[in-house]
Amino acid sequence: MTTQSATPIRTGLARTTDLSLSELLSLRATGDTALDHCLRRVVETAALPKEDRVAAFNAALTRRP
């Protein structure tokens, strides 16, 4: 389930289409494309500290939060 973050997300690209990210999410065609997953993840992880997110170039992929 997608949850909304407490803090607004600056969506530089989304602004060009005059839609908030939550509105974009509501426009998911099937909800299961690569883009759908990306948008959902941006919203779900927006409240997480960014320091915990970024992997070193040679780090194994982690299980996603």
Add this chain to the structure above:
Amino acid sequence: MLTAVAPFRQFIVKLHSRCNLSCTYCYVYHHVDQSWRGRPTVISDETVAALAARLGDHVRHHGLPRIVVVLHGGEPLLAGPDVLERVVVAVRSAVPANTDVEVTIQTNGTLLDSRFLEIFHRHSVGVGVSLDGGGPIENRHRVYADGRESFHLVERALELLGRPEHADVFTGVLCTIDLENDPVRVYEGLLAFRPPQVDLLLPLGNWVHRPPRRGPDSSRTPYADWLIAVFDRWFDAPRRETGVRLFDSLIALLVGGVSDTEAVGLSSANAITIETDGSLEVTDALKTTAPGLGATGLDVRRHSFDAAMQHPTVRAVRREKDNLAEECRLLCPVVDVCGGGHFSHRYGHDGSFEHPSVYCADLLRLIGHIRGRLQAELAARRAPLAPAG
């Protein structure tokens, strides 16, 4: 310019300094830094104890709720299951119970067997495999020292990891881009192993040691061309087939989110590398710039991680706009997305990193392409909601 320090949250621990493969592009053995030759082959119990104690101090001092420990090499499985298990237990035992320690291992896969898998399950160790495509041709650079191919053993390991009972530990595949390989064939070959995620890595290179076919002509963008072919294949699939860390990160950055990788974006990995002798290195990527450039002169027996936080190179590699070349900071339209590319890709003939990425033209084209695809897709999704004129 020196920037604010931040605690380390990611610890790349070298269990073994040698490798059973001799991949022709390897940044450890086949680049300018040859420091591996003087290191102990396996991390000792004494070094493991010192590492665990320092790590525990660091976590407590900074109140870190979560850290990531990446078991690495060389080939880490050469250290054997006992060493591997001792390191995981020592590290987890040293930090407060309320700190989440995610442990992963990055392996070439050739030695993976049921003994290791049992340990990975018991200690919840995520396993990443290095692989450049789905067949021996695509993996032509991943060979033994005598030239024998390694793919058949890696294929066996991936078939093992791909079984449903191992889904909890298989985290994905790291693939280094080889322009000689067909991009879509590489992607589809990797998909056959059902990795939950993939990352596509630009070969380590810079202005002094140029990546293959990355010449001075900025009108040519062979790496962008390669990545765009994979991106379109991935993006246009009716259902998402796997995550691609680079593409996920670029899309996230374009819509205002955060990158998952230090390859792009302006957020730092806050990582430190611990070699088998306990010495602390800033990042393995610097092994492709100049000998010893990644060394800090510090080690876990004598120095705290807080001491390493203050090291000038640790501060300099932080992914902040102030650390970028002036032309990147002032002129680049996508600097917040590319973040100047990977730090090591900026190394120039003057010995500094105040240059655009050697992949600048590729990154600009790739980001422009993804931005265009996103804008078109989002506009199309919006159209049905637009009020009738």
